[in-house]
Amino acid sequence: MLKISENDVQGIILDNLKAFHLFCINNSLSYYLSDGTLIGAIRHRGFIPWDDDIDVSMIDSDYDRLIELAKRDPFIDPEKRYRLLLPGEHPNFYPFIKLVDTKTVAYEKDIDRQYALGIWLDVFRLSHLDGSDDRANRRYRKMQRLKELNKIMVAGDFRTPAYRKIASIVKIAKGLLKASGYSVEKGTRRITEIEKSYPKSGDRLMNATWALSSKDSWPAELWSNAIMVEFEGCEFCAPVGYDEILKIEYGEYMRLPPEDQRVRHDFEAYYL
Numbered sequence: 001m002l003k004i005s006e007n008d009v010q011g012i013i014l015d016n017l018k019a020f021h022l023f024c025i026n027n028s029l030s031y032y033l034s035d036g037t038l039i040g041a042i043r044h045r046g047f048i049p050w051d052d053d054i055d056v057s058m059i060d061s062d063y064d065r066l067i068e069l070a071k072r073d074p075f076i077d078p079e080k081r082y083r084l085l086l087p088g089e090h091p092n093f094y095p096f097i098k099l100v101d102t103k104t105v106a107y108e109k110d111i112d113r114q115y116a117l118g119i120w121l122d123v124f125r126l127s128h129l130d131g132s133d134d135r136a137n138r139r140y141r142k143m144q145r146l147k148e149l150n151k152i153m154v155a156g157d158f159r160t161p162a163y164r165k166i167a168s169i170v171k172i173a174k175g176l177l178k179a180s181g182y183s184v185e186k187g188t189r190r191i192t193e194i195e196k197s198y199p200k201s202g203d204r205l206m207n208a209t210w211a212l213s214s215k216d217s218w219p220a221e222l223w224s225n226a227i228m229v230e231f232e233g234c235e236f237c238a239p240v241g242y243d244e245i246l247k248i249e250y251g252e253y254m255r256l257p258p259e260d261q262r263v264r265h266d267f268e269a270y271y272l
Contacts, residue, residue, distance in 0.1 A: 001270035004104065009052050009119060009269055012101055014232050016082060016121040017054050020099055021236055023076040029066060030226060031056045032239045034124065034207075037231075039246060039253050046232040050262045054121045057207060059223060060200065063125040066097065083118075088188030091115045093154050095147065095191040095209050097123035106269040112156040119269055124209060125195055128202035129217055139198075139208065143191050150187045153177060218245050 004012065024031050033041050034057035040048040058066060070084035076099070083102050085092035092098050093115050100118035107116050129136055152173050195208050206217035222241025229238040239245055246253040256262075 001105070001272065004119075004269040004271060006052065006264070010047050010232075012104060012119050012269075013052070013054050013121060014047075014234075016099055016101055016119070017056075017231075017236065018234065019077050019082045020056065020121055020123075024237075027065075027069060029058070029062045030237070031058050031062065031123075032223065032226060032237055033229065033231065034239075034245075035249070038238060038242055039250065041229045041231045041236070041238060042242060042246065043254055045230045050264055052264050055124065056121065057124045057126050057223075059126045059205065060128065060198070063097075063123070066123070070097070084123075085117070087192050088185045090185070091117055093150055093184045093188060094122075095143070095150075095188050095195075096125060099123060103272055104269055105272055106267045108156075109266040110156050112154050115154050124207050126205045126223065127195060127198035127208040128200060128220070129204040129206060130199040130202055136206075139194050143194055143208065146187045146191050149177060149182060150184050153182070153184045153187070216249075218248055 020031070023029075032038075033055070035055040036048055036051055036053075037055045040046055040051060066084070067086060070086055074083045074085070076082050076084060081102055083100055085098045085100055087095045087097065091114060092100075098117060099121040101120075102118050104119045105116050106119050107113055152170055155170050155174065191209070198208060203220055204217045205220045205223055210216075218241070222245050223239045225240040226237040227240050227242075228235040229242075
């Protein structure tokens with residue numbers, strides 16, 4: 001296999017986004033650049049220089065429609081290069097949709113190689129809040145526990161120093177979880193069930209997969225419409241309230257972070 005350079009990874013991911021944008025337009029689906037990708041669009045008109053993935057978000061109704069379309073046909077392009085992997089659909093152990101380039105593979109450090117994916121684009125679900133912070137926080141805690149269990153189950157060869165220190169503990173925990181009948185698929189399925197329990201309407205939205213509490217949410221009106229923003233010489237959809245969204249999520253997002261916080265995902269990618 002031919003190794004893909006760090007400089008080339010961004011171009012491959014950009015092609016993922018172009019294909020996803022066209023698919024959404026053709027199927028009347030709304031999506032929005034989000035998280036670090038949205039910062040990149042606003043601050044750099046493209047990738048954050050050290051970033052190596054793309055994040056998009058979809059409000060729950062569009063996200064659920066995307067799942068139904070993927071069940072009919074997981075490929076979004078005529079050449080069948082770009083495939084939607086649903087949460088828990090092997091090898092996607094993540095609790096959200098991944099759009100992968102099937103002509104590539106990326107091996108994440110400390111993740112078992114059986115879970116290697118093609119270079120990916122992350123698609124997150126935006127769930128509505130029902131006004132009960134206590135109920136929302138209970139959901140977060142349940143999902144957090146399941147994500148931690150899944151992290152143990154997919155642990156690989158412990159190549160990074162942080163993981164080597166706890167390798168024996170993780171291996172014992174993985175063995176106990178397997179013996180109990182727990183699996184990554186079961187954990188991810190339970191996380192998605194919890195996500196689906198959120199109401200279909202409300203005055204706030206949140207990325208329930210990664211939120212730590214009900215404070216990690218935004219007024220729904222900030223996501224009510226899309227505007228087009230420049231990203232690497234192309235135009236893609238962004239939420240109309242992007243400025244307030246990013247301030248809530250990151251604070252002074254136009255300021256560059258300290259150099260020690262400018263980190264890439266730890267993976268090696270190859271052409272197949």
